[in-house]
Amino acid sequence: MDLWEAILTRRSIRKFKAIQISEDLIEKILRAGMQAPSARNKQPWHFVVVRNRELLNQISVIHPYAYMLKEAPLGILICGDSKIEITIEYIVQDCSAATQNMLLAAHNFGLGAVWLGIYPREPRIKALRELLNIPPHIIPVSMIAIGYPDEKKSPENRFNPERIHYEKW
Numbered sequence: 001m002d003l004w005e006a007i008l009t010r011r012s013i014r015k016f017k018a019i020q021i022s023e024d025l026i027e028k029i030l031r032a033g034m035q036a037p038s039a040r041n042k043q044p045w046h047f048v049v050v051r052n053r054e055l056l057n058q059i060s061v062i063h064p065y066a067y068m069l070k071e072a073p074l075g076i077l078i079c080g081d082s083k084i085e086i087t088i089e090y091i092v093q094d095c096s097a098a099t100q101n102m103l104l105a106a107h108n109f110g111l112g113a114v115w116l117g118i119y120p121r122e123p124r125i126k127a128l129r130e131l132l133n134i135p136p137h138i139i140p141v142s143m144i145a146i147g148y149p150d151e152k153k154s155p156e157n158r159f160n161p162e163r164i165h166y167e168k169w
């Protein structure tokens, strides 16, 4: 799949087959995350790779819209390090760029994935800190549930010329 096709056909996948994902693919997805642009090239991210069934189940309870983690063989929490990047808005943008890179990489490798919002929802941040031993200077920003897809979704055309403003608004 080339990049153009990946961008146009990626969809959120929330149903997964009970097949584990190889170490090699996990590393490639993490590599895609770390390849993202970041403000002043600070690369403030950390990734918590969760495969433990009990932990994934617990996250699906903590997070109100993460039921699919009960089936997903893999969750990756993307966090930002406030000692590396002190501006929270940049942490969020940098980690979001990493998250999108990872979604596209997963799709490229025939996996399905969905972005789960964490920041700025304090109850989710607090519960994940406790469950996954995340230190205070590390900010959980987003999570991705990943697995081999057990649903098919058609591409959606979202091109909207009304949202384009040439030269001036």
Ligand SMILES: Cc1cc2nc3c(=O)[nH]c(=O)nc-3n(C[C@H](O)[C@H](O)[C@H](O)COP(=O)(O)O)c2cc1C
Residues within 6 Å of the ligand: 010, 011, 012, 013, 014, 065, 066, 114, 115, 116, 117, 118
């Ligand atoms: C910041 C953010 C937070 C999201 N949080 C959730 C979530 O908690 N649970 C979920 O199932 N999907 C979540 N999504 C996925 C969106 O629902 C999805 O991207 C959107 O409906 C468009 O569908 P598509 O991804 O198939 O193109 C989130 C997406 C973003 C960008």
